[in-house]
Amino acid sequence: MDExxxxxxxxFLKVAAGAGGALLVGFYLPGCSRSDPPAAKTxxxxxxxxxRRDTPDQQDAYAPNAWIRIDPDNSVTxxxxxxxxxxxxxxxxxxxxxxxMDADWSKVRAEFAPVNKVYNNPLFGRQATGGSTAIRxxxxxxxxxxxxxRELLVAAxxxxxxxxxxxxxxxDGQVTHKTSGRKVSYGELTTEAxxxxxxxxxxxxxxxxxxxxxxxxxxLDIPAKVDGSAQFGQDVKVPGMLIATVERCPVFGxxxxxxxxxxxxxVKGVKHVVQIDSGIAVVADGFWPALQGRKALKVEWDYGxxxxxxxxxxxxxxxxxxxxxxxxxQDGDPAHTIxxxxxxxxxxxxxxxxxxxxxxxxxxxxxxxxxxxxIWVPTQAQTATRSTAMKITGLPAEKIKVHTTxxxxxFGRRSEQDFxxxxxxxxxxxxxxxxxxxxxxxxxxxxFYRPSSYNHLSAxxxxxxxxxxxxxxxxxxxxxxxxxxxxxxxxxxxxxxxGAKNLPYAIPNLLVTYAMVNPGVPVGFWRSVGSSQNxxxxxxFLDEVAKAGGKDxxxxxxxxxxxxxxxxxxxELAAEKAGWDTPPAAGTHRGIxxxxxxxxxxxxxxxxxxxxxxxxxxxVVCAIDCGTVVxxxxxxxxxxxxxVYGLTAALxxxxxxxxxxxxxxxxxxxxxxxxxxMPKVDVYIVPSNDPPGGVGEPGTPxxxxxxxNAVFAATGKPVRKLPIRIET
Amino acid sequence: xxxxxxxxxxxxxxVDPSTPLLWVLRDNLGLTGTKYGCGIALCGACTVQVxxxxxxxxxxxxxxxxxxxxxxxxxxxxxxxxxxxxxxVDEQVPQCxxxxxxxxxxxxxxxxxxxxxxxxxxxxAMSGIICRCGTYQRIREAIKRAAAIKAREVNHG
Numbered sequence: 001m002d003e004x005x006x007x008x009x010x011x012f013l014k015v016a017a018g019a020g021g022a023l024l025v026g027f028y029l030p031g032c033s034r035s036d037p038p039a040a041k042t043x044x045x046x047x048x049x050x051x052r053r054d055t056p057d058q059q060d061a062y063a064p065n066a067w068i069r070i071d072p073d074n075s076v077t078x079x080x081x082x083x084x085x086x087x088x089x090x091x092x093x094x095x096x097x098x099x100x101m102d103a104d105w106s107k108v109r110a111e112f113a114p115v116n117k118v119y120n121n122p123l124f125g126r127q128a129t130g131g132s133t134a135i136r137x138x139x140x141x142x143x144x145x146x147x148x149x150r151e152l153l154v155a156a157x158x159x160x161x162x163x164x165x166x167x168x169x170x171x172d173g174q175v176t177h178k179t180s181g182r183k184v185s186y187g188e189l190t191t192e193a194x195x196x197x198x199x200x201x202x203x204x205x206x207x208x209x210x211x212x213x214x215x216x217x218x219x220l221d222i223p224a225k226v227d228g229s230a231q232f233g234q235d236v237k238v239p240g241m242l243i244a245t246v247e248r249c250p251v252f253g254x255x256x257x258x259x260x261x262x263x264x265x266x267v268k269g270v271k272h273v274v275q276i277d278s279g280i281a282v283v284a285d286g287f288w289p290a291l292q293g294r295k296a297l298k299v300e301w302d303y304g305x306x307x308x309x310x311x312x313x314x315x316x317x318x319x320x321x322x323x324x325x326x327x328x329x330q331d332g333d334p335a336h337t338i339x340x341x342x343x344x345x346x347x348x349x350x351x352x353x354x355x356x357x358x359x360x361x362x363x364x365x366x367x368x369x370x371x372x373x374x375i376w377v378p379t380q381a382q383t384a385t386r387s388t389a390m391k392i393t394g395l396p397a398e399k400i401k402v403h404t405t406x407x408x409x410x411f412g413r414r415s416e417q418d419f420x421x422x423x424x425x426x427x428x429x430x431x432x433x434x435x436x437x438x439x440x441x442x443x444x445x446x447x448f449y450r451p452s453s454y455n456h457l458s459a460x461x462x463x464x465x466x467x468x469x470x471x472x473x474x475x476x477x478x479x480x481x482x483x484x485x486x487x488x489x490x491x492x493x494x495x496x497x498x499g500a501k502n503l504p505y506a507i508p509n510l511l512v513t514y515a516m517v518n519p520g521v522p523v524g525f526w527r528s529v530g531s532s533q534n535x536x537x538x539x540x541f542l543d544e545v546a547k548a549g550g551k552d553x554x555x556x557x558x559x560x561x562x563x564x565x566x567x568x569x570x571x572e573l574a575a576e577k578a579g580w581d582t583p584p585a586a587g588t589h590r591g592i593x594x595x596x597x598x599x600x601x602x603x604x605x606x607x608x609x610x611x612x613x614x615x616x617x618x619x620v621v622c623a624i625d626c627g628t629v630v631x632x633x634x635x636x637x638x639x640x641x642x643x644v645y646g647l648t649a650a651l652x653x654x655x656x657x658x659x660x661x662x663x664x665x666x667x668x669x670x671x672x673x674x675x676x677x678m679p680k681v682d683v684y685i686v687p688s689n690d691p692p693g694g695v696g697e698p699g700t701p702x703x704x705x706x707x708x709n710a711v712f713a714a715t716g717k718p719v720r721k722l723p724i725r726i727e728t
Numbered sequence: 729x730x731x732x733x734x735x736x737x738x739x740x741x742x743v744d745p746s747t748p749l750l751w752v753l754r755d756n757l758g759l760t761g762t763k764y765g766c767g768i769a770l771c772g773a774c775t776v777q778v779x780x781x782x783x784x785x786x787x788x789x790x791x792x793x794x795x796x797x798x799x800x801x802x803x804x805x806x807x808x809x810x811x812x813x814x815x816x817v818d819e820q821v822p823q824c825x826x827x828x829x830x831x832x833x834x835x836x837x838x839x840x841x842x843x844x845x846x847x848x849x850x851x852x853a854m855s856g857i858i859c860r861c862g863t864y865q866r867i868r869e870a871i872k873r874a875a876a877i878k879a880r881e882v883n884h885g
Contacts, residue, residue, distance in 0.1 A: 084824075085824050086822075086823030086824030086825070086861045087823070088823070218817070218820060219820060219822075221822070221825065222816070222817055222820060222821075222822055222825075223808060223817065224825075225822035225825030225828050226808060226813045226816045226817060226821075226822065226828060226832060227761070227801065227802070227804075227805075227808040227813065228759075228760070228761020228762070228800070228801035228802050228829050229761065229802075230825050231760070232760075232763070232825075232826060234760070234763065234764060235754075235760035237758065237760070243755065268744065285755075286751055286755035286756070287751055287754075287755060287764070288747050288748065288751040288755070357860060358824075358826075358860060359763075359765055359771070359773060359824065359826040359827050359858065359859070359860045359861075360763070360765070360824075360826045361764070361765070406824070406825065406826075407824060408763070408824050408825070408826030409824045409826060409860050409861065410824075411860075437764070439767060440765065440766040440767060440768075440771075633820055637820065637823060637863075637866075640862055640863070640865055640866070641823055641861045641862040641863070642862075643862065644859075644860075644861075644862025644864065645860070645862060666766050666767075666768055666770055667766055667770040667771055667858065668768075668770055672858055672860060673862070673864075674855050674856075674858060674864075675850070675851050675854045675855055675857075675859075675864040675867065675868070676851040676852075676855050678851075678862075678864035678865055678868075680865070681865055
């Protein structure tokens with residue numbers, strides 16, 4: 001805190017007085033509409049669960065664009081612009097602000113921000129949550145807001161006492177005059193502070209001055225998540241609301257040819273049956289009658305061009321294309337090295353499409369009127385939600401309000417707009433507020449899947465058994481070709497090659513190619529994206545290389561990572577804590593893997609037994625270097641979570657296609673990890689003052705290869721295809 | 729009319745008796761702490777207690793509930809301080825939180841019958857409740873902690 005820092009958005013810091021004598025601190029961005037909707041306060045309308053909705057007397061409760069509100073009763077309300085989908089952001093972002101403010105943490109509460117440019121994630125340029133970016137994106141600006149609030153409160157106290165601000169200190173929501181010992185609470189200073197001009201320089205704390213950052217602070221959202229009061233999208237209830245379910249074409253890209261709603265409309269409680277872009281919506285006074293109505297529908301489909309699509313056909317498309325990919329990275333001359341080497345190996349690795357399977361099926365509630373639209377939605381993408389509504393309703397941005405609820409899982413799925421479009425379209429058609437709720441089968445069969453891929457790998461070893469050449473040819477569908485076609489450069493989707501292109505190992509001759517094949521199955525972002533499959537492939541093939549060269553998998557990695565100290569440090573930590581140099585318990589085998597993703601480094605060792613064709617994971621040791629840690633308990637929780645998510649993929653996740661449709665539906669055909677499969681997970685965090693890295697995703701990539709490599713150690717057969725299936 | 733007894737309160741409802749309890753709780757009574765996750769008793773997010781027994785409300789028609797006592801997460805404790813809820817807070821279990829009502833109602837029923845559950849007992853009792861955030865390790869610890877809290881309450885009660 002020796003030198004003040006210039007505000008990132010100097011001149012745009014905004015201070016205002018709020019209703020009831022509150023102090024509001026936020027940012028003003030030029031070009032922002034003055035009528036951008038203010039934040040909503042939680043309010044329970046009569047006879048329903050609490051919802052977030054504005055009423056005229058609450059319009060003044062928040063100034064537009066505020067990040068911080070301090071009330072005379074000393075309560076501190078902090079806006080969270082990111083979506084809370086389990087990753088703890090509703091606590092970690094407030095920790096950043098409150099730490100710089102020296103706020104009394106026991107008085108801090110968090111609210112989800114409305115959609116507004118000032119809340120954009122600086123890493124995305126829009127309001128969205130994904131890519132493990134929340135802390136990385138908001139780390140600087142929200143701390144500056146907190147520091148500015150603190151300086152205003154100090155200035156107000158100093159003015160009141162007629163002393164220099166330098167003679168004052170702050171802690172626990174109070175300003176203290178150091179020499180006289182006089183104290184005043186922040187709440188008592190709000191009116192005076194609101195009259196002051198915002199500073200254009202603020203002091204940010206040095207890491208050794210942090211009070212909250214780095215401590216295992218209890219999550220703010222947990223009390224509401226143990227008594228049933230936390231409001232998810234599914235729980236939204238608006239006066240006059242109807243509930244809808246949509247029958248979609250089972251074949252990707254198919255359309256309604258005709259439909260007969262006579263029997264559906266005869267179901268008690270069914271109010272409307274309407275056609276929308278995604279299918280036929282049955283709208284009723286409850287979900288159960290809507291579902292009965294849907295079952296009574298008769299729909300004729302035009303299955304379109306994908307009616308014959310199958311997993312085997314898709315695999316053939318990939319295999320036919322894989323040799324002709326475009327170059328994503330080339331070092332040296334790998335083709336020639338492999339041709340002239342005495343020892344070479346090659347393998348084909350494959351991964352399936354995967355569904356996200358969020359616990360909360362997709363849903364959205366919309367109330368479209370002629371002059372405004374209000375949306376309640378568990379979304380990872382507020383800005384996109386508003387754009388979707390603008391497109392369907394024709395209303396301008398300032399007439400659309402987006403209320404973000406808690407998300408019952410996100411994992412990338414809730415960045416999509418299909419469920420928003422459903423609700424806005426149906427509400428517009430029927431002229432009433434409508435909640436559209438997907439069934440589990442809808443959710444599994446109409447996802448944007450983690451891409452399947454087909455990979456041809458080859459390598460050459462020198463006489464000492466060290467790899468000297470590595471070729472990784474990838475064929476698979478592109479996510480960016482759909483969501484951001486402009487980001488596809490020279491045929492390369494960066495997300496398709498991440499984890500492969502940035503192979504960290506010191507192999508002098510290296511080639512990574514990508515052949516884009518889009519067979520018609522929609523693909524999207526899935527926790528850790530390209531690294532979720534490419535790290536499995538590269539880390540397993542490296543174990544094949546190690547075996548061919550007579551090397552220990554850990555030692556080979558360590559040797560090849562001499563120039564990558566952060567990779568190497570997590571690798572060494574995981575190996576040490578797992579006791580890599582001691583034999584595993586009888587009947588168990590170890591596998592190791594390391595990866596860098598989302599600016600964090602993670603290594604895992606899995607202890608596995610293979611018995612009668614069944615793989616059992618007993619223990620996972622995880623070492624994570626995510627730079628500066630905001631909440632270590634959240635980091636631990638996210639590692640546990642990322643490991644479980646990746647274990648489901650490694651052991652059981654597989655979406656298959658037949659006749660253009662997904663063959664899986666509910667949790668019987670798309671099983672996920674249950675408690676009896678849960679290994680003991682030990683997490684070790686590398687202490688660091690490096691800038692924060694991502695936390696939500698980096699724990700997923702290493703788990704599949706760590707487990708697969710342990711299976712390789714157990715059976716002597718490499719695992720070249722997920723999910724892991726043991727031939728007996 | 730169908731009559732139901734939920735969290736100690738009587739309700740008279742004009743609903744088809746074949747309607748699953750879940751949708752009456754959620755859509756008719758506003759008790760949205762009980763969640764819809766799969767609709768066919770595979771995920772456990774809809775678990776409530778019927779006469780103390782963990783029950784999948786998504787496949788339990790009102791006609792089957794009859795005059796038995798239904799308890800939902802909203803009725804587990806007046807103050808959110810049931811030993812299981814305390815254990816859940818102490819171990820910081822929930823992440824997204826969506827499955828947790830089902831987890832907690834199942835764990836509370838387990839502890840009614842078993843004051844000192846082993847990990848195997850816990851896995852067996854909790855196997856039906858899916859958590860996609862992977863809070864299983866913390867659930868095991870939280871149930872053991874809740875058992876200890878409950879034992880203290882019994883001893884002092």
